[in-house]
Amino acid sequence: MPNPFKPTAGATPPLLVGRRPILEAFQESIDDGPGAPYLLQLMTGARGVGKTVMLNELGDVATRNGWIVIHATAGPGMLDRIARRASTYRQELGSRDRGPETTSWRITTPVGELGRESQTSGSELRIWSDELADLLDVLEQHGTGVCVTVDEIHSLDLGQMQILAGDVQMLVREGRRISLIMAGLPRAVEELLAGDSRPTTFLRRAERPLLADVPVAEVADSFLQIITDADRSISDELAMECAQATGGYPFMIQLVGYHVWRQAGRGPITEEHVTAGVAAAQSRLGALVHEPALADLSAVDRTFLVMMARDDEPSRLGDIAGRMGKDSRYASVYRDRLLKAGMIRAAGHGLVDFEAPYLREYLREHAAHLVAGQDDGGQS
Ligand SMILES: Nc1ncnc2c1ncn2[C@@H]1O[C@H](COP(=O)(O)OP(=O)(O)O)[C@@H](O)[C@H]1O
Ligand SMILES: [Mg+2]
Incomplete structure (x- = not known):
């Protein structure tokens, strides 16, 4: 029996713990049709909490309802890529290529073309919403629609964000069956929405599920179920011990499950397997989640974090500044950067x-190695 756990970013877990309400709300909105909230x-949610997995799961719900799903990741040319996928799907569905007739249909639509034309300029930008509208036309005959998911939205540039939001807003106004599901890091998304242009106003009205850690008791149940289903055995107590080691953090659920399973070989899972497996999971978490996240930061960002790690509980900004040999204003710049990067969170006043x-x-x-690079230019 292969190891059922999947400690890899974006990999579908053997059992999705604690997310049923989100899936149900989405199903309900699909049933309710155009304009439904979900x-x-x-x-939003921290790294490793399961955002990418949820985009896939919601996409699966849409697919089961006969919708077409287009998954995209934010980055240059994203709208263009969505457009190409939409076009491919439309061709697969057997609709003829877009011609003059389609174009004239567009002109007779009350709000369609005019709005789209007025908000978009470059060719990539116009094509994407046209392609989407054409695909929606075809699907309308089947009573289904299109679900677009956009991952890592925190790295979408403002221009693309505005086009995306403006065009989807237009399709929603036209009463189309369109769903847009986006995911990103909390603070960065907040900033992206902070502007006061109209399309971001539209996005601010989106439902905003915050993905958090899942209940430890549910994690324990999931360990029992997965392991039993795979014809192996673990006691209730050891399943709970594993669950507690995850803290309910989804990435850690997979890591602990994977390494405990691996330790056990073929027989039943024992206390020793759990101890060794949890230790292995913790060190892998460092390599898989912390190390790449820290590598994206500047040396001063990392120093700030190392100074925080001297505390056993939430840190005071003033203390960190003192340890860095700087004033609080200086430290607060780095606090804001780290909040945005999803490394830290506010924990009460100061x-x-x-x-x-x-x-x-x-x-x-790893403190020594992390602070060592102090002079590799920390301002950026
Ligand atoms: N609800 C969940 N239950 C169990 N495991 C999960 C859950 N959500 C995510 N995971 C696991 O956590 C890891 C990280 O998920 P991912 O979607 O890549 O996180 P994010 O995109 O938020 O960084 C993956 O190994 C995935 O299988
Ligand atoms: Mg992800």
Whole structure:
């Protein structure tokens, strides 16, 4: 029996823990049709909490309802890529190529073409919404629609964001069966929406599920179920011990499950397997989640975090500044950067805490190496 756990970013877990309400709300909105609230969602959550997995799961719900799903990741040319996928699907569905007739249909639509034309300029930008509208035309005959998911929305540039939002808003106004589900890091998404242009106003009205850690008791149940289904055995107590080691953090669920399973070989899972498996999971979490996240930061950002790790509880900004040998204003610049990067979160007045589990321990263990690069230019 192969190891059922999937400790890889974006990989579908053997059992999706704690997310049923989100899936149900989406199904309900698909049933309710155009304009239903959960067709437009902006999901946020820390790294490894399961955003990409949820986009896939919601996409599967849409697919089961006969919708076409287009998954995209934010980045240059994204709208163009969505357009090409839409065009391919439309051709597969057997609709003739877009011709003059389609164009004239467009002109007779009350709000369609005019609005789209007025908001878009470059060719990539016009094509994407036209392609989407054409695909929606075809699907309308089947009573279904299109679900577009956009991952890593925090790295979408403002221009693309405005086109995306403006065009989807237009399709919603036309009463089309269109669903847009986006996911990104909380603070960065907040900033993206902070502007006061009209399309972002539209996005601010999206449902905003915040993906958080899942209940530890449900994690324990999932371990029992997955392991039993695979004809192996684990006691209730050990399943709970594994679950507690995950802290309910989804990435850690897969890591602990994977390594405990691996330790056990073929026989029943014992206390020793759990101890060794949890230790292996913790060190892999560092390599898979913390290390790449820290590598994206500047040396001063990392120093700030290492200074935080000296505390056993949420840190005071003033203390961190003192440890860095700087004033609080200087430190607050880096606090804001780290909030935006999803590394830390506000924990009450003047306090900050780590966002990811075991980050504190990881930083303590690797402090020397992380602060060493101090002079590689920390301003950016
Ligand atoms: N609800 C969940 N239950 C169990 N495991 C999950 C859940 N959500 C995500 N995972 C696992 O967590 C890891 C990270 O998920 P991912 O979607 O890549 O996170 P994010 O996109 O938020 O960084 C993957 O290994 C995935 O299988
Ligand atoms: Mg992801």
